[in-house]
Amino acid sequence: MQITNWRKSTYSGDGSNCVEIATTPDAVRVRDSKDADGPRLAIAPPAWRAFLLGMATPSPPCHRSTHHG
Template sequence: MNEPLSWQKSSYCAQGEACVYVAHGPTGTRVAQRADGGGPVVAVDSGAWAAFIQAVRAADLQSSRKP
């Protein structure tokens, strides 16, 4: 993990709550709980990240249809 990363805060993070930070690099995507990537980091390849985002969006759309 020596690649330079630019961490982005989740758009679903509210002020003062635990947040998730994501950084995209040439070898895949990293997910962490700190903006500097310190502590545990989950690393996935681009295909796995795209599948995850697709699944989250599908679940979000399904939950918004419930009465």
């Protein structure tokens, strides 16, 4: 499947460490913007929505254990 509508996140700014996504009816495709011909992920739309929801939801701070036993 040829995908031509890759887009970079607006949160990426001018940095070079970015990912690009492309949507198809069956998956959200993810690739490294520096390696357009490299490996790609294909994520089911419900899993992608859950990922985005998880990223948007603040999580409690991590607490490091002080037990050294």
